[in-house]
Amino acid sequence: MKRLCYLILFLVPLLGAMDLRESRHLLARTQFGATAHQVNLFKVMNREHAIDYLFSATRTTSSLDPLDWMLERSIRPPKPFNQMTQEEIMAFQTFRRNQMRQLRAWWMAEIIHTDAQLTEFMTLFWHNHFVSESQKVRVPQIMYRQNALLRKYSLGNFGEFLHEIAKDPAMIIYLDNSSNRKDHPNENFARELMELFTLGEGHYTENDIKESARAFTGYFVNPNDGMFAYNFRQHDNGEKEFLGETGRWTGDDIIDILLKQERTAEFITEKLWKVFINSTPDRDEVSHLAGVFRDSGYELKPLIRAILMSPFFWDETDRGSLVKSPVELVAGTWRSFEINIKDPRLYQLLANAAGLLGQNLLDPPNVKGWEGGTSWITTTTLLNRRRVMKALLGIDEDGISRINYNRTVMSMDEDDLNQWLLAVNSAGNLNQDSRREHIASIALDPAYQVK
């Protein structure tokens, strides 16, 4: 009897267990790469268990400690700019750019080392949604604080997130909201709030932009500590008509009205579909998922869980339908092979590699963010992806990968190696003469670029 119980306890989790391909798929779509060991670990779970496991590892703060300068309260330069010489100004700007580089490298280190992979995946997603560019924001502490905000709400409540991001100093600087004043409104933030953050084009009018811009007047950034500040004298508290509702709206009121629109949940759901599933969201399924999102009060975890449980996510014909972003390629390759190089410049180099491929962390190309998908691939970037893979895996002119691999990787079955690393069959012939040639030819095959 006891034996039977043990047998049942052993077998229960195996009921509905995923296979190797499904396990790889789930991890590839929610993490930055995965080791062979992890893929094997997950394959004994069923889908729901596996997804629960992913959610159990999430965080709201980074696993790595911030660097000291990131926590400084003051953002004042050593002396006022108008008292600095040209040389002093340039030295200070160089100093700040160095800190920005350190922030970029620090984030790359977090992506690589954290167990909370889904958290970083979503933090990167939000960086590409609530875009700010370090070269316009310029103050490293302010960019760090935005990064921390994105992480805090990465899997949290979207409604609260939206309220917070509108007052985030990096966002205020980036979208010129501190120049948005009562007598001279600046529409940049209001426009992007609707076009890119909540509703998408076609769901509001130019007038809605003008009126809501007035509601956000008075926001500015304190030049001493870089925190949000409010100047009520610059705030236009007149009546505004926005999406059919009239009142003396403040910025928070505008956001509340936007959260009442059905379209908002759909817009966010569509965007998440495109990073998790494919580039062609199904209208009915999106409608259903958006309903889950709305009913939960805009909690992101239930939405993402529903997306990951959706039959569309698991559809086998969609394997390989997403292109790995540069960060996914670089960090994912590093993590998958557990490459073990201890060099203080490492994370900077990895971040630079992603930048070479078109994704410079902290600097999306414009307020719409990185377009993603097949736009990652041009003749220039495809050539550079090959270069980066050769560099990461030490692939020499004879097509042999020379870096150290652990025993699991060196001795696993050839088919298992392919199943672990590839979402679809390779486009070219793989050289399977030796393990090191096999890995090199996988890494240089276009199939390795998709997930």
Place this chain on the structure above:
Amino acid sequence: MKRRNFLKTGALSLPMLMGLQHLQAASPSSMNWDKTLILLELKGGNDGLNTVIPYADGHYYDNRPSIAIAENEVLHLNDELGLHPALADFKEIWDEGDLAVILGLGYPDPNRSHFRSIDIWASASDSSEFISEGWVSQLLAREPEPENPVWVDGLILGDGDAGPLNSTLLRTLSMDTADSFLSGAGDVPSLRENADLPVLNHLIQVQNTIFDSVGTLQSALAQGNEPVTEFPNTSLGRSFRQLAILLANGVRIPAVKISHGSFDTHSNQLGTQNNLLSQLNQALAAFRLAMIEIGKWDQVAVQTYAEFGRRVEGNASAGTDHGTAAPHFLMGGSVRGGFHGVQPSLTDLDGNGDLIFTTDFRALYASIASGFWKLEDPFDNRFQVMDLFA
């Protein structure tokens, strides 16, 4: 070496239907494949009013107290309009008759979103249409392949997307420099396409494009021709220099896309725009001299474009917000210099307080298609062709 790719999956789309043209009995094409059109995107939406300046119009100064260019700094082109002071070489090129300024370019029902509007300009669509194929690709796809094939149909130099060269049919290539392209391309194998996996197939096609274009490029550059003219050491200058070297070695490319920017001057416009226009001025001046040097100035034309111009009224941050119509430049040895079109009114504005366009930008495209490339009935004759080429 397949120039066009007829994808076997999915429904035929308009560009593919146009691409079938080449299967018809050889109708003689008038397309001149030896010419090169350079599409120069002024990313972010250049402020037209501070570029081609209505210095004699008081309303210009009334609307922009903090950013209007002083009259005595404007480079007068006629007694109403002049150029931004950073464009000193453009003024000389104007005097030589090689610079055309097309005024008030825009389109009905203008969109003020960067992304939407640049797609409209790139695809020559109406404001409410969504077309992904670039306007140049649409035109070229209709034409049968030349006997002596070109190297690639479209080249994107430096950063920036394909825009007018966006295509599922034509062979387009992007690169920073020929050296960086060739140094990585040597060991790239060609692969068989896989129509069942469209995303992977895109990568395979890109890889095959690399494979197909390496040989021709290597042979051409082996000739080692290089114009003596010096180019400014800016990103724009380097792209134009690379193009000059390709052309000097006989590489044939009908269309090239280069980007410059960002002109999205919501704040502190004066410094930014001055900088960018200076770079533009120097790069194009050098390019022109290099083309004259190698005897190809008549065979090239440079056309600027952008998603929109900017608002008449300045904003509170010494900048301007998204607007509508703007003037653009067309420069080349065969260009008929001078003003074309009508300067928009600064007082008779649209409901948003923005300029009302006076020339549909697609008329500019149609004029280039017929005057430069010698194509017949571009865009089904929907737009008025201007006399822009000698």
